[in-house]
Amino acid sequence: MDLKKLRKAHHPSGKIIYFDESHHVYYAEDNSNEKFISVTTFIGKFFPIFKFDEISFSYAMRSGLDVGKVRQAWIDKREKASELGNRVHEAVRIFLTNEKKSAIILNETEGRYFKQAKKAIKTMYYFGMELECSECILADLNWKIAGTTDLVFRFQNSLHILDWKSSGEIKTENKFQTALSPIEHLDDTNFAKYALQLNFYRFLIESSGYYPWAREIILRIIHLNENRFEFIDIPNMQREIRMMLKHKI
Template sequence: MSEKKSGIKKYAEDIEKSINSLKKIGYIPSDKFNQETPFRYPVAKMPKGEFIKLPRKGNINKKSYTENFFFKYLTNHFAKDFTVLNDSIVPPKTGMAYEPDFVLYDGNKGNTIFLNIEIDEPYEGFSRTSTHEINSNDLRDLFFQNRGWIVIRFAEIQIHQEPKECCLFIADVIKELKPDYIIPIELKTLTHPSIVEQWNKLKSNNWAKKKYRENYLGIKSFSFRGQKKIPQNVEQTDADIKLESLISEKIPQSHFAEIKKTVLGIKNSNRDRDQRISFDAKEHRYFIDGNPDTISVSELIGKFFQEFDEPYWSKIKAAQRGISPETLRKEWTEKAIDSSNKGTYLHEQIENFYQEKSYDSSLKEFCHFLSFKKKYPTLKPYLSEWRIFDEDLLIGGTVDMLYEKDDGSLIIFDWKRSLKVVDINGTIINSDYNYGLGKLNHIADNSYNKYCLQLNLYRHIIETKYNKKISSMNLLILHPDYESYFVVKVPKMQSEVDYIIETSLDWR
């Protein structure tokens, strides 16, 4: 019997024996490997909880380029003392399960240790979207840490160029926690892998342009890995339920704004689903079933476009104005905050209007909204500020307004207090200095196109997850610099939505 088969058999036996009992970590966590953000690979994060959430056998995702390669090294160097797996999932309280790249564990009583080992690529090869940038994995890692796991992360280039050195790092982490562990003799003469600085999205985008991954992997290009199969929710065991009750995680309560005039049947139809999504307004983060890996629709769309190179452009624009780049960047930040606050205030006035509360009628952009309502008095409100989500894609968003037609279909409206969508005459501003990534390379990088993609993803979510037909999508431009409102009809972009979905399923 091969080591891998025996490991799987042992894994099944361990889970069967432990399925309804809690396991505790069998060591004292060490602060030797602590780092501050941004990290320097390799990274080792210690558990924060003493009880371990056990994995299940199962495989959700397609394997990354180096995973099968490194699995052989892990098996060769650790299978004698540990069960080594590359086909495990760990379920959260509800929703989609996590899939560690690799699991190493020793489940012997009083000696229990579970390691989640991850390989971080700077960008996805086919779509060219950034991955594993600074802070992007923090909440995911915390999920494992709170449930008794050690999380170890390597940069892909380390795995590819120094696999044995990466194994030594793992061995040293284990040795620090379990002094009686004997490091394999073939690793003792090595050193840890060369340090790799954690990247941000801008660096990831630049690396993708230069084919950084392709160059160090020695390949010409990446092919599409095929659609990832969507996992089913994993049933919680008695031990899981007990463990989750012991974990205190800050997940905001669900929020659901509704219109008083909405009929009772409609309000009740989505109630159970609406309770599954929560929103942290301060951090602008969504949580589906408490899952910290949830991202917003706008964040997902942003992954398919290059990051704005603020250091580069601030130097150029500052020189043109005769000011310092630092002064200009401060101006940009203050302007962005001011625009965001004013946009939020406008949204609040419109929501107050529909909730029959007092509103600021002196606000010019809100008066534009009242003019819009006066021109279209027959629009029947369905829901406003509706939090929606797709649990398979792990994305969430908020639809500003839905109106209902006589046939039951819905009209989407999104309020935009922006000067970047149309000009003073209402003509669409479709600037084309940059374009999207991957198969979105025909989509110009501008506010209009990103808003169109946003509403098209809202349409997809509502039609597939809420069983409601969307008849049209619209942007309502409301800005005090304009003398009137502008309605911008949003085209259907099905092929682009399909590509975003296929790609995000692959790299999520």
């Protein structure tokens, strides 16, 4: 196992939770064989699978394009976006933790995204918010579910859970497809998935007692592009989280 890719965090119970970045698995120190399901994977079970071959074929036929070229273009676009997000995330983490030895060299586009991320962070500091943790590993030992949120900030007695998003567009409506039961009242959109993700982090924090002093928990996306950043408020969806957990018992 690559120890550089093995991260750990203390759980309120006193146990240590490990996150193996190479294989994207979480586990507790006393049982490395019992893997936790990640928040992202759990949420994905409640949305239709994207039928890549079928949809790309249909698009190519309608557009008079080569199917193979369409599929490769989509793959390249997805991988490029993922690489951009990962590298900007890592640059922000290094910036916040002051790990100068781990500094990475960003290309021109990545640098512009990083500049906007730093502006967002400075804005939060300007309004008196204090950083609790960056890349925070959270877990519920009973449900065996874990995840990593990008930022947790504190302002007086309120806790702010935030995630960076560098996707081109955050869609809030889908007239053609919804999530699966029991949350089929939600549209199948990236906003719905992001909102559930942040609400799940809230659930993990509250169920495990990470910040018992918090009197209020606020969820936000920080949406980045090359020229600006935007804070997007996320609604309380603890009802949906409980429905999903009950459905999977």
